[in-house]
Amino acid sequence: MREGLLSPVVVLVNPQMGENIGATARAMKNFGLDDLRLVAPRDGWPNLQAVAMASGADSILEKAQVFDTFAQAVSDCHRLYATTARSRDLRKQTFTPASAVQICLRDTDKTIRSCFVFGAERAGLDNDVIALCHGIIHIPTSPDFWSLNLAQSVLLVGYEWFQATHDTGKNPDALTNKSTQRRENHLNGEAEPASHQDMMGFFDHLESALDTKGFFFPPHKKPSMVRNLRTLFLQNPLTAQEIRTLRGVVRALSRDGEGE
């Protein structure tokens, strides 16, 4: 693997069975991923079933971090990918595992931390979490039979990550397209990427300012209005500077009266 790469984070949101957490640790270790984070695991933590299943990958469980909320778990991550087996009707850029790791790799190389987000066993990820992610990884399967278990999904994403970062003879062609170019320009100089925490700070600021002004009307539509707004600003990765600019805009606009 190239020097200095930030290894992507694997986040399990509300995982249920310990066995699946243990199997996830094994799948991660198979492919050199080691940063596991759990959001409110159903059966608490530590979990004996997880340890029993992880045999050989215990080190990953020992280092695993547990958080109460998704926002805490990903606060230091910059690029979030929600993994889904079903197609969702959300306006998000959708990647295959292979194309997502190419993008991650291009980004992580520049000290951007990527994060693969997996939902609970049956329910998957809820739309509010997906709305906070920059993209969706859709694992291509037969449309007749798309159900994959949690550890299998992690395995397939990890497999692609490993291949993209090691010379396995698979030949991942370097991406040289316009969007790479734009990204590189964008990332030059002072352009530190916005972290999830930066994004959430902006969303909190914007949404509470809008709330004060009665924007979310009728009230029962607020959740979907919030999701649409977040999606709009997450379509394209923003820099920390751009987020500061947007917060300045919100602050200025919500000021009462005219400026001095």
Add this chain to the structure above:
Amino acid sequence: MREGLLSPVVVLVNPQMGENIGATARAMKNFGLDDLRLVAPRDGWPNLQAVAMASGADSILEKAQVFDTFAQAVSDCHRLYATTARSRDLRKQTFTPASAVQICLRDTDKTIRSCFVFGAERAGLDNDVIALCHGIIHIPTSPDFWSLNLAQSVLLVGYEWFQATHDTGKNPDALTNKSTQRRENHLNGEAEPASHQDMMGFFDHLESALDTKGFFFPPHKKPSMVRNLRTLFLQNPLTAQEIRTLRGVVRALSRDGEGE
């Protein structure tokens, strides 16, 4: 999938636990493989554990054929690939799953039947069986932790087969197309793209609202501040609806006092 392709065969040699056979059937069905053959399964056949585990992929178990010997199981196959997680010191051509499916695909196109061969859970394939195969599929894993279970190995090979035979957008070039595609879908139906006029209407609205609130300070920096803001919103093509949303945001925020 292309017409007239012979679907590759999956052969399990001396599989032990029924659960693993059932999980293999599921992995095959995820990726459109349906020809499962078992060589002398340890616990006989049919196997209740296999059926319990295969839920949803029962059809593959029902059609599965059982043979006494490896030679019988593969008698109608033309190209045999032995799958191993460990590297073996055998003089065989070794493929990644991705490169093996490319070769299979080239061959099956010529009505040659390919076959992926998997060994028993712990022992793997014995060298005599490997010696009968045309090539070895070595699944690239971390050298520290190469152990994959049977169904996981089938899953990874099946995944590559599926991607090679379906347009899943795996090819990085296809990625651009796909994301363009998504964007175009996105822009279909109600999602009319924002015109330049829409964008300029939004910029005029935003900038004059900001002007009223004294945002552009010091005044000589206004031109570059305006350029930066415009750049931020132009990075990603927005829809006309998104522009209406943003104008609603600006309108709400710049309202004096609290909303009704």
